[in-house]
Amino acid sequence: MSKTYLYSEIAENLAEQIRNGSLQEGDKLPSVRMLCAEYEVSMNTAKRVFLELEAQSLIYSKPQSGYFVSSLSYKDLPLPEESNPILLANQCAPNDILQKVYANIGREDILLLSYTVAYGDMLPIAQLKKEIVQATRALPTGGVQYERVEGNVNLRRMVAMRSLSWGAHLKEDDIITTNGGMNAVSLCLIALSKPGDTVAIESPCYPGILQLALGLGLKVFELPTNPNTGVKVEALREVASKIDICILISNYNTPVGSCMPDENKKEIVELLAKHDIPLIEDDVYGDLCFSGHRPNCCKTYDTTGNVLWCSSISKTLAPGFRVGWVAPGKYKDKVLKKKLVHSISSSALEQEAVANFMKSGKYDKHLRQLRKRLYQNYQNYANVVKQSFPKNIKICQPQGGLSLWIEFGEEIDTIALYDAAIKRGISIAPGRMFTLQDQYNNSMRLCFGLSWSSNLESKLKQIGILAKQLEKLNS
Amino acid sequence: MSKTYLYSEIAENLAEQIRNGSLQEGDKLPSVRMLCAEYEVSMNTAKRVFLELEAQSLIYSKPQSGYFVSSLSYKDLPLPEESNPILLANQCAPNDILQKVYANIGREDILLLSYTVAYGDMLPIAQLKKEIVQATRALPTGGVQYERVEGNVNLRRMVAMRSLSWGAHLKEDDIITTNGGMNAVSLCLIALSKPGDTVAIESPCYPGILQLALGLGLKVFELPTNPNTGVKVEALREVASKIDICILISNYNTPVGSCMPDENKKEIVELLAKHDIPLIEDDVYGDLCFSGHRPNCCKTYDTTGNVLWCSSISKTLAPGFRVGWVAPGKYKDKVLKKKLVHSISSSALEQEAVANFMKSGKYDKHLRQLRKRLYQNYQNYANVVKQSFPKNIKICQPQGGLSLWIEFGEEIDTIALYDAAIKRGISIAPGRMFTLQDQYNNSMRLCFGLSWSSNLESKLKQIGILAKQLEKLNS
CATH class of the missing domain: 1.10.10.10 (Winged helix-like DNA-binding domain superfamily/Winged helix DNA-binding domain)
Structure with missing residues (x-):
């Protein structure tokens, strides 16, 4: 280290x-x-x-x-209320806006505030290039041949070792590697659900999870969620008899940035185990704690093997590598079988490179720097919001992650704001993307994983100006 | 070149x-x-x-x-009959044997005749290592950042260019890259089917396709298949009103090695277009023609955009890289959306390396050598079968690919043969894996993608000896 x-x-x-x-x-x-x-x-x-x-x-x-x-004058800004979705399974996907927003992935002519990834010099690109070259040389067949379905053993070993820091005691055999975190969630959901099943999620929720569930013919139950503490335990308890599976982003979730307190995690794990409802835990942001104290996971409190803990390095290190993993607990065989059928194996090269990067201590060093810069970015964003956005703004107070969730007054439709911003080369994520219901129309998510610069600052201010213009227009 | x-x-x-x-x-x-x-x-x-x-x-x-x-004394050996599955949608998966056989992927202590991949010095490992190092250096962010959902533009361009050689005129925008060929088929099937739909396939059929279809809640229609010319066109015509989607491995399919003649391809494409049944064409073996003359695809005859042509370099160059692609015709938007939801993007590095390998002419050079060696291997295998296997054997006569399909007399159960062989460090693929019905119990598939050696020869002979012992035992 x-x-x-x-x-x-x-x-x-x-x-x-x-x-x-x-x-x-x-x-x-x-x-x-x-x-x-x-x-x-x-x-x-x-x-x-x-x-x-x-x-x-x-x-x-x-x-x-x-x-x-x-x-830290932005600290006066009020928090959004707890969300209050209709407690009914519901299928009205915001397809048009999703298509528009996601079509921008990878574009270089647009300031991408719409996806939660870290960009540019926030990532140790030169170091990773070296790591790839070394992995290519070190792997006996250079990654050219199939590896075992479970995935690279060095990576599984490192992930297991790191789980000690958040109170789990995973072993390498508990872990299966995947093509990124979303692929881990996808394999788990394919393995454990059948069409017509009902899945419970946070509201607002990461759109990828909504789309995945709908695509598999599942019904989606959106649950009330607190901007600080995440999904409401009582709400989950209330619907437990009506759901078949649960997916939660436990730490610094997107879009609101909430982090479930330990006692909530424990309670939810026990509740779901009692009802035999598998919990797919998406923990891709857990390593991005501002404080340096990495939070526990639901998996920490899993005594029955009912939690499928999914994570990756896509949010912390190298989105393009597509390196993720899952510790599927008692569902390991089922998930392994799905990995085999849907993609046979995963690419060994990037997995080996990431494992070595972790082993050498470079990952922890990188995380320390990244966390600091993200916290600073968050403060900078929040200050611009305080200074340049309309007055009646509400804003979440994440303690980690990459997402800033901002709620405008009701006269501002963030889809209209998206349309105005994209013309100026700025992509934001309108709130309607994060739900299947008619809500969050005046909210938006901004990613603060971009390197801070005067250009970024002026573009953020521009969003504020556009929002004020929209406010004027509609009031 | x-x-x-x-x-x-x-x-x-x-x-x-x-x-x-x-x-x-x-x-x-x-x-x-x-x-x-x-x-x-x-x-x-x-x-x-x-x-x-x-x-x-x-x-x-x-x-x-x-x-x-x-x-070429093996040429006297008779061909297996055309297959004759029951024409009824049917769901009895051979789970036990699949689990057993696939658990061996990536093991180095076993002679793996059970998967159709090329191994060891059949692959240009040293050249590919260099290509990866160069791609790492050449890519602006070393592949660390997300690329566009469609995938690497250089690879899509090369695949489009190569399609000219088999009579298609694809453009880079017609193509989406995937995590290997099976992932391409999986995304297409997820995009186009809903639970309860019926999918028509060849019989015997690649087990991955059977498992994928069952896992998505589809009914499977196995069609009679000729060991030389592939699926029977009349059979497909007969069931056309009862099926929703069709998946075919048109060239050198696995397990029987058949290659559909051009007139069959054309007829099937027209038939399916008329009934508005999408055709997912799996063409991962097309480049492995023994003769050097690369066969056309169903896609060659596709005038309506109804064929989703899937392929990869997993069978020809680098299984472990997980580089594949699909030209989804008129279904492009649907497939692209599924790629986004299930894995966001693919790894740029291996795609870039493969594109450069193609561009430099090294891929064609490698293919010429590989084809020769595969043909030679096939002959060597067939000669051993003729000399050392029981007398009443039937054997397919592939003109390319990696699969040799062998039919024993009825007294030999190839699951028993698998059990005996695996104890001696040899893994074969029993026929029952390739169907959902109670058939092919006396057939097996051997992969001839391994480097020929005296050890391989003696292991093949050992399979013959074991088969003879089983024959004796049961007659």
């Missing part, structure tokens, strides 16, 4: 206090000298702590006075 | 005459001197022609007498 610098640990401590409110806007920080004494470090180290926090926009310096906690 | 040597062209001419029977067993070949005169080549070139044919076991030399056409 790569070493952590002392200054960076101390900075993280202070950052955590700012994030959790122990240190508030305008609070004075200890002086350099005090920091030296408190942590028993050198002057140089103490100075680097402040430079680090300043670089993250968390503090600012006043000449002759010292360092102060920055204004 | 890489150059072809003169000697190799002349050798191919003569080989073709031997294969098609113009030159028969024991026939004397022209002398070296005569060959020089006929083709206006040097003595050295003429000598290399004979060495080449000798190396392919097609001819042998008698001292002082010259060269003679080798004994």
Whole structure:
């Protein structure tokens, strides 16, 4: 594992206090000298702590006075309400808008705020290129021949080892690799559902899951979801007798960014096990915690093998590699069979490269940097929203992930906003994409996985201007 | 394009005459001197022609007498009859035996005659490793970022260009890349079928297709199939009003190795278009023609966009890369949407590497060598079967591909043969895998994509010995 610098640990401590409110806007920080004494470090180290926090926009310096906690004025902005979808299975897919938005994947002439991926210099591209070259040389047949259906053993071993950090104790044999996280969810759902079954999900929900379920002939039950704590446990309890399967993005979900508290995770796992309802847990954002403390998963509390834990490196490291995995618990044989039938095996090369990247400690180092930059991005986005968006805005407060969910006043239709923004080379994700019901029409999701720049800042402001124009038009 | 040597062209001419029977067993070949005169080549070139044919076991030399056409004594062996499945949709999957056989994928301690792939030095592994390294360097983001849903543009361009050689005129925009050929078929079937639909297939049929169809809740109609010319057109005509979709492996199919004549392809395409039944054409073996003349596809005769042509390089170049594609005709939007939902995008790296390998001419060069070796392997296998297997054997006569379908007398159950063989480190594919009905119990498929060796030869003989023991036991 790569070493952590002392200054960076101390900075993280202070950052955590700012994030959790122990240190508030305008609070004075200890002086350099005090920091030296408190942590028993050198002057140089103490100075680097402040430079680090300043670089993250968390503090600012006043000449002759010292360092102060920055204004996080966006923190006044209210949270959206808990969602309140109709509790009925329901099939009205927003096909037109999905088609429009997803047609932009991979385009380079558009600022893509519409998909939750990290872009450009947020990803360690040069390092990964080297890793691929090495994997090509190291693999006995260069990845040219089929590997076992379960997938690359080194990757499965690394994923198992990393599961210790969130309280699971997976073994390599518990894991099957897949062509990315969505492919893992897809194989699980194909393996465990039959047409006509009902699947329960969060609302709003990642559109890929909605489309997948509809495509397999499933009925979809959208559940009330809290913007901080995720799906409402009581709601799930209420519908438990009417559903056959459940899919949840437990940590920093998209679009609202909620993270289920441990007690909710535990309760849901027990509830679903009792009713023998399999839980497909999509945990692709779990490693993107701002605080550095990686949250547990539902899988952590799974004692019966009823949780199918799906994840990938698509959100954290290399979307284009299509490297994901699933720990399907007691459903392993079923999922393995579906992988065989739908794609025979997966590509060994990228799996081996990712495994080596993890093994060398480079992945953890990269995660530390990425988390910091994402948190900073989130703050920058939120500040622009506060300053340049219409006044009656509501905004989620994610503690990790890549998604910022923004709710406008009711006079703003975000599909109209999409149409106006795309003409200016900006792609956003309108709220209607995230539901099968007639709701979230005045919400949108922005991805904050892009490298911060003045161009990005001005484009975000432009969205605000467009929103204000729409507001005027319709009021 | 890489150059072809003169000697190799002349050798191919003569080989073709031997294969098609113009030159028969024991026939004397022209002398070296005569060959020089006929083709206006040097003595050295003429000598290399004979060495080449000798190396392919097609001819042998008698001292002082010259060269003679080798004994292809296996040619006396009778063909299996046309298959005669019950014409009823039917769902009895051979799960146990499938599970047993497929659990061996990627194992290195077993001689894998059970899957149709080319192995080891049949594949240009070192060249492909270089190609990957170059692609990693050449791709702007090293394949780390998502690419467009349609897939790598260079690969789609090369596939389109190559389609000219079999009479199609595809353009890059007609093509979507996939995670291998089976993934292409899977996406098409998911896009076009709904549970309860009926799909028509050849019988015997590739087990992956049977499993895929059952898994999607489809009913399966097995059609009578001729070991040389493939599915019976009349049979398809008869059931056309009862089926919703059709999947055919048109060229060198597995397991029987049949190749549909052009007139059958044309007739079937017209028939299905008339009834508005989509045809998913699986053409993964088309490039593996022994003769060097690549057969047309059903897609060649598709004037309405009703044929979804699927192929890959899994059988010809690099199974582990998971690079395939589909030209879905008028169903392109539907298939594209399913690709997005089930795996978002595909891995750019291997696609780029394969595209460059094609572009440089290395793929065609490799195909020429591979075809020769596969033909030679087929002959070697057939000779062992003739010499060492029970007397009342029937055997298919593929003109390409990787599959040899062998029918024993009725007293031999090939599942029992599998059990005996696997104990000796040999995996075969019992006939029952290839149907949902109670048939083909005395047939098996062997893959001849392995490098020929004395170990392989002795293992094949061992299968013969085991079969004879089973015969004795049960007669």
